[in-house]
Amino acid sequence: MKVSLVWHSPSPERVIAVAMRRCYSTKPIEEIQAELDQKGEEYWRYLLMRALQDKSLDVIEHYCLELLLEGMEKNDVSHVAMAFPFAKFMMLNEKDWLLSMNARTLIEMWRDVRFKPFAASIVEELKGRGVGLLFNSVAFGA
Amino acid sequence: MRVKLLFHTDLEAIKRVLRSKNVSFDPEKVLDHVVYMFEIEDCSRVTTHQLVRHRLASYDQESQRFSSASREGSVTPVSIQSNESALKAYDVALKAAYEGFEKLTSLGVPKEDARYVLPSAIKTKLVMTVTARSLMHIVWQRTAMQAQWEIRDLVTKMMDLAKEATPELWAKIIER
Numbered sequence: 001m002k003v004s005l006v007w008h009s010p011s012p013e014r015v016i017a018v019a020m021r022r023c024y025s026t027k028p029i030e031e032i033q034a035e036l037d038q039k040g041e042e043y044w045r046y047l048l049m050r051a052l053q054d055k056s057l058d059v060i061e062h063y064c065l066e067l068l069l070e071g072m073e074k075n076d077v078s079h080v081a082m083a084f085p086f087a088k089f090m091m092l093n094e095k096d097w098l099l100s101m102n103a104r105t106l107i108e109m110w111r112d113v114r115f116k117p118f119a120a121s122i123v124e125e126l127k128g129r130g131v132g133l134l135f136n137s138v139a140f141g142a
Numbered sequence: 143m144r145v146k147l148l149f150h151t152d153l154e155a156i157k158r159v160l161r162s163k164n165v166s167f168d169p170e171k172v173l174d175h176v177v178y179m180f181e182i183e184d185c186s187r188v189t190t191h192q193l194v195r196h197r198l199a200s201y202d203q204e205s206q207r208f209s210s211a212s213r214e215g216s217v218t219p220v221s222i223q224s225n226e227s228a229l230k231a232y233d234v235a236l237k238a239a240y241e242g243f244e245k246l247t248s249l250g251v252p253k254e255d256a257r258y259v260l261p262s263a264i265k266t267k268l269v270m271t272v273t274a275r276s277l278m279h280i281v282w283q284r285t286a287m288q289a290q291w292e293i294r295d296l297v298t299k300m301m302d303l304a305k306e307a308t309p310e311l312w313a314k315i316i317e318r
Binding site (some may be wrong): 006007009010014018019020022023024025026028029058059061062064066068088090092093096099100102 | 144146147148149151152155159160164167171172174175177179181192200201202203204205208209210267268269271273
């Protein structure tokens with residue numbers, strides 16, 4: 001099976017940091033974003049680690065992914081779709097699919113031994129594309 | 143109230159994939175594959191209680207465990223604003239609630255407990271990520287005339303932003 005990234009939330013770690021700061025700040029979004037930009041990636045890493053430690057995975061749902069899966073059997077798609085109802089598949093032909101999901105689901109797949117190889121193939125594609133490198137490193141040690 | 147679209151799925155990227163697989167573009171079929179992330183500021187908690195009933199979305203909202211509360215940070219419905227006696231009664235009730243909040247915190251009660259006296263009129267801020275399919279369902283329900291004015295206003299703003307960003311998907315609202 002081949003995984004190709006079609007689209008992702010722009011600057012995913014910053015998006016997660018924005019969602020996290022939204023919970024604790026009364027400021028307008030532009031001020032939160034400016035603060036996050038000023039504090040930089042190390043602070044985003046800190047927030048991400050806090051979210052994972054506290055199991056506040058809701059903030060990670062804003063990191064969305066659109067993927068092309070080529071050569072995936074219908075049965076395998078059914079298994080993933082049944083286990084992860086927030087993963088949405090669109091059939092393109094017998095073996096090719098569009099998959100829409102968020103990074104929370106990716107973490108949950110990674111933590112489930114049955115689906116870790118599938119999650120790992122997505123993480124590998126993200127890594128190859130240089131997408132969410134900070135996220136990959138904190139969430140998957142990849 | 144202010145609504146801002148922070149980002150949305152690049153529909154062209156999806157269309158390129160469809161073309162590469164000789165699949166024709168059908169707006170209804172890609173509704174689960176397009177997401178919008180919104181920032182929503184200064185609507186009441188009355189409205190966000192209604193909004194989060196739409197469960198197929200991701201929400202992160204300003205927590206009252208950490209934020210402050212004041213009369214200025216409250217929404218006043220037009221039906222109250224336009225009625226002098228009602229506005230007076232409303233102000234008295236809100237003043238009592240906010241004074242109660244201040245009193246409790248000054249007595250050492252943590253904000254997370256003092257907030258129990260705060261009114262639903264209080265303004266709030268949140269981010270929301272939602273698929274086009276889920277947003278369409280929200281639009282269908284919450285822009286109806288029987289919906290309350292504030293959520294109708296909020297959802298209309300969200301719909302206008304989504305329409306502008308991805309007009310092809312919004313040629314018709316798919317009723318579900």
